[in-house]
Amino acid sequence: MPFFDANPLHKLAFEPGDAEAVLDLQGMPDEQALQAVEQLLRTPQSASSYLIRFDAAAEDGRETLFLPLGRRLLQARRDGQLARCLPAADGAGYFIAFTD
Numbered sequence: 502m503p504f505f506d507a508n509p510l511h512k513l514a515f516e517p518g519d520a521e522a523v524l525d526l527q528g529m530p531d532e533q534a535l536q537a538v539e540q541l542l543r544t545p546q547s548a549s550s551y552l553i554r555f556d557a558a559a560e561d562g563r564e565t566l567f568l569p570l571g572r573r574l575l576q577a578r579r580d581g582q583l584a585r586c587l588p589a590a591d592g593a594g595y596f597i598a599f600t601d
Contacts, residue, residue, distance in 0.1 A: 520552035520596055526566065527556050534566055535573070542577050550585075550598040557593035567592060 524541055526534035534555060541551065553574075555566040567588070574586045574595055585598040 520548075520550045522546075522548035522551050524551050524553045527554055531566060531569070535569065538570060538573060542582055546599065549601075550596065552589070552594055552596055554589075554594040557591065565593070570595060
């Protein structure tokens with residue numbers, strides 16, 4: 502039987518329980534939700550990692566926060582604020598980790 506090395510992509514995966522805190526944006530209007538994320542990014546936090554949850558896509562075809570929030574979080578990562586920024590497996594959240 503052949504031996505396979507551990508998958509290096511496994512290190513990129515996370516479980517929702519890995520986050521130290523949760524920012525729940527579910528039910529918020531998009532503008533208010535994005536403002537809450539801006540506040541999270543601007544204010545020093547006691548937790549070093551967050552799971553940001555938002556409403557999942559519905560069958561009405563409306564845009565979710567996935568793209569606009571993803572763009573903002575990627576910019577924060579490029580700016581050095583975040584060490585990690587990964588989408589949740591269900592597409593209704595992001596896992597972020599702040600830089601030390």
